[in-house]
Amino acid sequence: MIGQVNEPFGFRPLRQAISDYVKTTRGLNCTEDQILIVNGTQQAMNLTAHVLLQQGDEIWLDEPGYDGALGAFTANGAKIRPVVSDKYGMDIAYGIRHWPNAKMIFTAPSHQFPLGGTLSLSRRIALLDWAAENNVWIFEDDYNSEFRYAAQPIQALQGLDQRERVIYAGTFSKMMFPEFRLGFLVIPKSLIEPFKLAKYYADTRTSYLEQVTLAAFISDGHYARHVRRVRKACYERQSALIEAIQLYLPDSFQIEPSDSGIHIVCWLAEHLTESDIVAKCREIGLGVQPLSRYCQTDSIKQAILLGFAAHPPSELVEGIRKLAQIIP
Ligand SMILES: Cc1ncc(COP(=O)(O)O)c(C=O)c1O
Known part of the structure; x- marks a missing residue:
């Protein structure tokens, strides 16, 4: 294990286990090198804002939307741009019409928070196309994807993205418990180095005790x-x-x-x-x-x-x- 414990990106066997899991369950397209272990979505958003946004950059956020995202992105100097949503999730056409200069989009496509819409496939494609054409980043908050009771889940945006615009965030807060501060980011390959530095200078790395335990829990099939x-x-x-x-x-x-x-x-x-x-x-x-x-x-x-x-x-x-x- 020595040698595996000093990586800012986290405990490699956990990253491997998560990568295998999200490829099967969420259709993600990644390797374990792209998995960064974080202390929950809250840290994921802070690191992402730190790496990718400048003071005054605009970010779309659902209205109503996640107060944790509002707080994290505002605290990092971003300007929040509200975008309405309906049962098909965030209204992408509304966002493009009203806020065409945005640098990032925060969205929870599996389960819009708090109204619960699921972003339709046509909106997913429209969003990915627009983001790629305009060099916009998408922060995909997949916090609730495992709580789906009837219909099959739609593949995550990250898995549909061919042009590396999506930063995907998963969390164990809901499936385990909120005080279990473990989550992960799946980062485009081109951003691995800046995220490594940001994580290192934020807190050097996430605590390894929980990471080692969770790796075994997932790999042994308990999760x-x-x-x-x-x-x-x-x-x-x-x-x-x-x-x-x-x-x-x-x-x-x-x-x-x-x-x-x-x-x-x-x-x-x-x-x-x-x-x-x-x-x-x-x-x-x-x-x-x-x-x-x-x-x-x-x-x-x-x-x-x-x-x-x-x-x-x-x-x-x-x-x-x-x-x-x-x-x-
Ligand atoms: C929309 C949304 N995203 C993510 C999370 C998870 O946040 P964290 O992983 O920081 O506990 C929550 C928790 O309430 C949430 O409501």
């Missing part, structure tokens, strides 16, 4: 089994939550059907307000976030996000039943 178990449990939890909302709160919450993710978006009926519902949920111990937390403008309808991954079905049903008793 793939774990993913299957977690996916099944999350599907049951999502179904229980949706059924409970339809039973107890049919006139208060309208839910978008979704076959992926670990939260659902509940659009509120006209007579309800986000702040009131959030307060009521918290009163009875239901974990909830207001949609406005993720909005840069206030033109979007009121909604709340309910996470379901951390609770067994019976708790979710009971929580919704209690909430129905205190909602007007």
Whole structure:
């Protein structure tokens, strides 16, 4: 193992295991030399901004979008340019029309955060073509790709990209747990050296103890089994939550059907307000976030996000039943 532990890019057997895994499960096109182990997506975004963006460069971000991305890219001097999205994910034509000078695009094509749309194949191709023609980088946040319950996942942008414009980020925060600060970047070959320097000067390397453990967990087949178990449990939890909302709160919450993710978006009926519902949920111990937390403008309808991954079905049903008793 000595000799494998001093690389800023991370523990080579883990990089090999991840490379094999994402090639099979996400259709990525890479070798282990392109895998950089990071402390989660948050560090992935910071390093990417540091290497590829200059002060004042523009970056597209979904509206509503991921507050972690907003914070990381803004802190690195980038100007955020909001792009609307629908059930087919980020509206690429809107972005090109409104923000043609962007240098980077942040997108979560598997599961747009927070509304949950999946970027359609035609939008993926349009985005890749436009990025290549305009020398724009794409940061692909694939945080939720393993939480897909019915339809087959669409191949990651990185795997469709022939022109090395995509920086792909994966994380173990969701499948393992958020405090397990391990994630990875898949970097175009031309960017390996600048990313190596950025990682080295950020924190020299990610802690090796977790890397060695995770490498064994994946290589011995435990991770793939774990993913299957977690996916099944999350599907049951999502179904229980949706059924409970339809039973107890049919006139208060309208839910978008979704076959992926670990939260659902509940659009509120006209007579309800986000702040009131959030307060009521918290009163009875239901974990909830207001949609406005993720909005840069206030033109979007009121909604709340309910996470379901951390609770067994019976708790979710009971929580919704209690909430129905205190909602007007
Ligand atoms: C949109 C999105 N991307 C990525 C992540 C994962 O971030 P990290 O790997 O830093 O825990 C999250 C976590 O909440 C998220 O919501």
